[in-house]
Amino acid sequence: MEAWLQQWLSLLLRWAHFITGIAWIGASFYFNWLENHLQRRAQSTQDASPAKADPIAGDPIAGDLWAVHDGGFYYLQKYRVAPQHLPEPLHWFKYEAYFTWVTGLALLIVVYYWDARLFMLDPSVSGISTAQAIALGVSAMLVSWLVYDGLCRSRLRRHTAWQGALIAAWFVLLAYVLSHYLSGRAAFIHVGAAMGTVMVANVFFVIIPAQKELVAALAGGRTPDASKGNDALLRSRHNNYFTLPVLFMMISSHYPATYSGVNNWLFLAVFSLSVVGIRHWFNVRHLPQHSKWVLPAAVLVMFCLMLASMPRQGTPSGVAGQAAGLTTAPTTLQIMPVITARCAGCHSGHPTVSGITTAPLAIAFDTADEVEAQAERIFQAAVVNRTMPLGNLTTMSDAEREQLAQWYAGLAKKTP
Ligand code: HEC
Structure with missing residues (x-):
């Protein structure tokens, strides 16, 4: 009876987690793509001919683009700052992120904490209790947010490269610690859950408040607080780079070759860095002077990891x-x-x-x-x-x- 319930809960939650995750990341990839493909307007250009009929046209347009999809033409414009009046209805994208986190947390409970002895522990790694393992997993999410948020608010804000390196170092440290206490798959899924928590908290605590400020400023006829907008931009850039490592960690539990090695934390770190490289390549490939070598380098690193995880005949326990x-x-x-x-x-x-x-x-x-x-x-x-x-x-x-x-x-x- 309990196992039957667990199976159905797991299935329905995973399904919902998939759907909300696709909606969230799909939209965020799409807006990222829009940003990269806008036909930018020169500063002086004021009009946008197809939008003449639009009551709020006339504001400076940053860029526009045409697309064809689902049997129709779409025309999109981005404003340099904001339209003159608050448009109605104005669409927001936030519930996808919140529901992805809620369903993910529920799934973590059903799959990993319910049968913690089976899925969280590995006696060959450490002898901690199931309660300790769960406490460690939950703390990983909470502490990651505190550390990350602290790094974003610190004076490092002006040194984005150093800041990025320290954020990456935190997650490598987390992978190292978790892999020394939890089973390999539990360690991987918790690094992913911690990163995912940071992403959703970014949306909830920084990105959406910044958008609310923008809308409130527009409604009140004042200039929006630019620092909030800048914070939001930085955080959404971080989220963009977190996406591919998180997705890898979410599916890694189905592939023992990734999490079962002795230095699985190192595998996770190197693999994640290489997929961050792939994300970076997609982010900059439209720029005239992008680093073309990033993609082949990332693929090469992945290939080396694949070879490194190859089973060696006869070595596992003696010969x-x-x-x-x-x-x-x-x-x-x-x-x-x-x-x-x-x-x-x-x-x-x-x-x-x-x-x-x-x-x-x-x-x-x-x-x-x-x-x-x-x-x-x-x-x-x-x-x-x-x-x-x-x-x-x-x-x-x-x-x-x-x-x-x-x-x-x-x-x-x-x-x-
Ligand atoms: C306590 C229950 C349990 C025992 C005992 C157990 N397994 Fe499993 N096994 C599982 C579960 C649960 C899964 C599915 C894991 C998943 O959902 O990814 C699984 C998956 C597998 C898989 C497919 C995934 C993979 O890792 O390739 C193989 C093969 C496997 N078990 C072999 C074995 C062998 C061989 C033994 C005995 C040495 C064994 N199992 C003992 C519960 C068990």
Whole structure:
């Protein structure tokens, strides 16, 4: 009953998180694109011919552009400051961000905190309790905002490059700390959640208030407070660079090769920097003198990371490959007791571990045939990445992993 509820909550929240996240980031990418593609007007140009019929035309226009989409032509203008009168209706973009955060937090609770023992902890990393792990995860979000906001408000404001470097350093430190206490996937998802929290808090505490100030100034016939606008611009630029790393961290939990290494925090840091490079390239590629090398460099770094995460045959626990040549490798029937004891509590048509009602990802190891058919996955999960058994709940020993490695090497020999 509980697992059934958890599955539905997880599905519905993930679905809502996806939809609101797409709406938020989609709109923010779109406005970023608009900004980069406006046909800028010279300072003196006052009129905009297609907008003559517009009652608020006549204000200085910063630029405009034409687009075709959904079977129609769209014409957009950006004002240099603001129109003369407050237009009605005026559309805001903020609920997408708030709902992305709310659904994300709920999803974190349902997926990670509900079964914290399975998803937050890894006894081979640290021996903290589930309560400590959850407290650490929640603090990561809160403290990240305080540190980031402090850096933005400090005197560093005038040195944006240094400020950017310190913000990046904070998140690398966070990844380092979390990866030394939480399971790899929990560490990754919490760095992502902390960055996402900063992004939403930027919208809530700085960007939207700045827009409100702009609108209030216009309604009151006064000049808006420029410092608020500048703060908002800086924060939305940071948000723009956070986007791609956050999206990577959100999907990383499905790819053990990313989070299961010993130096997973370093992998996360380097990968994130390379995707920030990709974002940067897209931000500046329309400029006449952009750094063309950033994109190939970022792709090269990613490729190196991919190679670095390649499983090394025979290394995981001693020298499985060679060992198999010396002793006779165990047969599938001989390793079945290990699989039954350590894996089939969850991976079975009838799981016995509480909280698991159906075989996770429909992966079941009830028969020798099923086990042999999935030998490669078993080897990867239990020997190479050691992400299974989940949270090592069934206390699999190194000797048992070694046995699986020998079995796998034996199979590989049989079927070249
Ligand atoms: C406590 C329950 C539990 C135990 C015990 C367990 N698993 Fe899993 N396993 C899971 C869950 C839950 C998932 C799905 C994780 C996800 O949603 O990404 C999973 C996913 C997998 C996957 C697919 C994802 C991947 O990492 O490739 C494989 C393969 C796997 N398990 C193999 C094993 C093996 C082999 C064992 C025994 C050594 C084992 N599992 C023991 C719960 C368990």
